[in-house]
Amino acid sequence: MTQLWDFSGGVHPPENKQQSTRRPIRMAGIPDRLILPLQQHIGEPAEVIVNIGDRVLKGQKIADVKAGMGVPVHASTSGMVEAIEHRAVPHPSGMSDWCVVIKPDGEDQWCERKPVSDYRKLDREQVLGMIRDAGIAGMGGAGFPTDIKLRPPRDRKVETLILNGAECEPYITADDMTMREHASEVVAGLKIMAWILRPSRCVIGIEDNKPEAILAMRDAVQGTQIEIAVIPTKYPSGGEKQLIQILTGLEVPSGGIPADIGVMCQNVGTAMAVSRAIFEATPLISRVVTITGEAVRDAGTFEVLIGTPVSELLTAAGLETGKLDRLVLGGPMMGYTLTTDTIPVVKTANCVIAATSEELPAPPPEQPCIRCSQCAEACPMELLPQQLFWYAKAAEFEKAEHLNLFDCIECGACSYVCPSSIPLVQYYRYAKGEIRQQRAEQLKSDRARERFEARQARLEREQQEKEARRKERAKAAAEAQAKKQAEAEEAAAQGEAVDDRAAKAALVQQALERKKAKASTKAESAPEQPLTDTREQPDIESLEKQLMQAEAKLSTMQGMLEEAKAQQADNVDKLERAVAKNHDRVERARQALTEARQQSTPETETPSPE
Template sequence: MLTNLEQLDNGVVWRIPGGIHPPEQKHLSNQTAIGTLPLDEYYYVPVPQVGEQASMAVAVGDHVLKGQPLTHGLNQHHLPVHAPTSGVIKAIEPRPSNHASGLPVNTCVIQADGKDSWVDLQSASLETLSNDDIVARVQAAGVAGMGGAAFPSHIKLSPASDIELVIINAVECEPYITSDDRLMREHADKIISGMEIIHQVLTPQRIIVGIEDNKPEAADALRKALSASKLPAGVARVTVVPTKYPSGGEKQLIQLLTGKEVPSGAIPAQLGILVHNVGTCAAISDAVLQGKPLIERVVTVTGGNVAQPGNYWMPIGTRVDHVLKCCGFNPEADQKVIIGGPMMGYTLPLIQVPVIKGTNCVLVPSSAEMSVDAKELSCIRCTECAQACPASLLPQQLYWHSKSGDYDKASDYNLRDCIECGCCSYVCPSDIPLVEYFRVAKSAIRNANEEKLKSERAKQKFEAKQARLEEEKRQREAKAKEAAERRQSNMSGGDKDAIAAALARVQAKKAVSAATPEAGADRKDKVADAVARAKARKAAQAAQSDSPAPEQNQANDAQKDKVAAAIARAKARKAAMQSDNEAEVDTNQTSAASSQKDKVAAAIARAKAKKEALKQALQAEAPTDSDNKSADEAADTLEPKADDRQARIAAAVARAKAKKAAAKDAGVNDPKGQIPEQNSVDSIAQSDPGELSAEEAKKARVAAAVAKAKAKKAAQQAGDSKSTVEDTQAESAEPKPEVELTAEEAKKARVAAAIAKAKAKKAAQQAGEGQGSDAHMQKQPADVNSAEPDSNSEPADVKPEAEPSAEEAKKARVAAAIAKAKAKKAARQDGEAQRPDNAAPLNDERSEAMSPDTDQSEQAPAQSAEEIKKARIAAAIAKAKAKKAAKDAEDKE
């Protein structure tokens, strides 16, 4: 596991291949002691783990003390973050992150109160702590790797394998950065104390501090502190390595000090080696001995364009623009702000981002210091890059393959072993940005692997679903067969005949209607519906009348009734479908109105048939009564509101489907024709064979009337004679005012209405090939707006009746849905009329969608918060739908 201990003790240093010697520029910032910056007003603390491995421990508005934990989590991966100063939590929301992309990350914004008061800290002494205690304290303090990677230190302190060698990384090979240098010079004892703690937890055989030979003062300070430390003699030493970039990389440092290489894809712990940064050691010492959480770190501010370069203690969460302002930032044109050093640092797209745990340097170079942005020339295959690569890769080959997108080949050349040190780009004579290509390739490979995993999973789920459906089908068939057999054996001859007759009639009808898909089919359609209705009733009755008294026959009857009901339902459905199909075929010969009428009639018939069938089923279950009338009442007042509800919903949905079909075949140029239809459907939905309470009925009537009025208006604008037909339809479908309805059923009516409206909307969308004239466009907004008072008057009317607020909310929803649909229609018209111009329709849609919202909220200020919220939701959804509609309209082009 370990190289020759003697070699380690003698400070033998191996070599790393490649490497470069860029100008160090450390003198800019390592001449002065570590300073501090004045407090900022706001601190941004990113909380990226919240939602997955952690949850917030504070909320907006809480007052927090310096060092108070902001998150808490349950598992080992949680790395807590703490408040860097005392203050109030102003917000917890996405803010731009300290990252090359500037993408937002969940951030806790703290408004400092200037007092900087600490939370109570609990110190401890090393002798009293067990290893678990130490690791727990390190985790609770949120200590992460301060060398830049910010890996949670407590995980490193509890490795799976035995650690024989701990390497303390004091190399700091990157140019410009001197934070570790100054830290070692001024706080060497804290670093050594951190090493003692690590020694207690991991008990390695050796602890080697690797440091470059350009930091002699720091090396001396460390040696002095080591000699005074409590570590057993001979365990720790300081080994100086030659200055070369990138000696400070974890893998390179291990190779330098031990001559071993970390296997690709593995971690050093598998070799029995662990590497910690000096800053991390100091933080561990603070955390364990003083209970101090990691809330500040030493950051180098350097570069030609800052007046006071140097190192500063910065609270985690200090904004970079504050830092630069305090250090005298003079930006030039084309200024770069780099987090990190010039070799591996990334430029920030914006500086209102916080300093985080891994930030070791803020570099603001003048253009003279950095290389000129040269144009990428073609590669001359000089392979200077391969000579410089510390990982012995072939950057040239990686470049060819990354550039052409051949990521398989690039992986073949060990792209994943690239440490992105930048040596290859540094030496390239053709100024090729090699590392940039590699990063893009790496992220593309990573995403492709994730995609592959996802599609594997999707495939498995698909196959599982197929298997499940197959299984269900098989079981159903087996059960049906079994039931059929049982039925066959139990049925008397008469029953068999009746059902056989019914079946035969069905077949006949099918044959008949299949043979005549022509003009006269509408009539046939109606006839067929009537026949279906009759049959259903007859079948049900036959089933019922034949039922003998005994219990087992009762059960059989129930079954028979169910069968009959099912048959009736199927017939009705088939009739509906046929009428749909035939209506579609019938474009030339029937007017839209008449087919609509037929459809409406068919739908009514269907619904009635369904209700009948259900009633029959109920009847069978009713104890004694075989009277149809009382069965009707029983059916209506008994428990199965559910069935009723189902029936109504189903009816509404079916109707909507019919409407869709009609709209499709009508190819109507006048989408406004939908409005009257929709309203008539509404009224039909409400007039379904159920009962309405007085208020409900009144509301329904009001709605219907309103809709009718709108329809008339719209129809007038469209100049369509159809409107008269629809009006009569609407009138004929007036709800009965006298009947009673429970709250439940009213609610279901509303739901059905909502569904119907949605269907209407969809239908309107699909029919929207027609050209909206300008007149329509102008009129539409007016229409929508003028419609507002009507729909808003509904909720206003409702209130005096003192209904439960849930009802009012539902009404608001319905009204919103109507408004939604109108807005969408209007938007679609706009979208089609102004095809090339995308922006305007969106704006119009938004304004139109907003107007229902604002109108509603203005005109009914006393509405409950819930309603307002629902209305706003509806408006927002309308907005989105309108956008979608516009997009669909565009797509159709």
């Protein structure tokens, strides 16, 4: 018998599972419209590879992830692509996102498929590629791409492969009914994953409140080494970390992953999808969904095409509109209220609760914390919910993170037992969101700073390289000039040139030297010329004109002086200086004229009197 351990905390809410297990799984049928969101998994959203108006076949790939972490999206049936637009998608905020809307043609015509009869003859990478191309993501949690999860780090060998069939949350019976009716497919998918990982142990964990599923799975594993571990019913024993602790006694380290301790956990629905992807070449285009609640007459479990609006499922389950008070996607502990019934079923959707006001009443107003510590006792992660609540409410996010806020699995056990009706999980989600936002902003800031510093370093490096090149060019030019000068001097001295430029420089230098020698020789041999012959004859007419202008200006200035003396005594000195200056100018002009006349008279003649 498999040894079991226990985890701290946990609660026992009413199960309410019998309503949806009375009937076998039913086919939901083909709806009037299929709404296929492009992001149904963790990672990058898929990119559309079809156009509006295209006819698509069942199983045809309509969107794919070109780069990054993600899986493709396939058409759930044949039909025409009617629109590619924003539609409401499953999200606590009621947000909308890009979706491909397909109008089914009713033919349900398949695309070409290539199933594999013996996957052991293939390479492991080929099988992982088939799982990826089938668009399989985790169907029991956040939707982590299965092919990536099946590639653990090389330094972390998976020793224990766990198949999670606990399904601990109230109302949900999708995995229970899957194990009852598709046990062989579940085991086949587990074998494929075990062949890829090569673990030393494979175990399927099932809560003891599912006797029919336990019997079916035990029959399916006959002749294999797969263990069936029946665990006590306690919420949240279906949590990945809690189930690992129950079955192995090991604890996943804070901030770590199960692979860190040599364990991997997969979901029952994921195992069946892997089996169909390999043996039938069927991509993930449908899943098992529970439709329950007191507002529907025929609660049960349906196999639903991905993209089917919730309203179609409610109609199939016999919704009584007058009783409906609230729609919840998921379970009552970790699910969230839907704002509309037009949202589609996606790969991670496992339950829709159509609840009456008495079944899931609105929570009472929040009251002050009385420090009863019931939340701490119920926490399966052994955290301090009170302190986390206070820090989250006070926006002291660093302190909350220091108390391992991100180890919280948001199971809702603390909120369930709180006598003050404090929505503790909502505070934790808020704090996590703010921390993630701050990290994203810090990352953007760091990247911007790195880009700026890299740019500055690049500009500085380019400037240094430019300066170095300039110095090299200057040095090369100086060396070339010195070389040319030396060659020219040598050529001039020896009367020969080493090249054309040196020859030309030598010729120019020799010509200059010859010219200088010729000029000096001519100056020495030239006879002395008479002084009168070398003098330049003065312009007497111009000098007479200058004298007349000076005398006229002197006369004007003397008149102004007399007038100034009579009218304004303070300008007398200024005018007197001006008159004296002009008087000197007249005298110089008269003297220049006299000398000019003397020079123009021949030495043999007697100068005429004025």
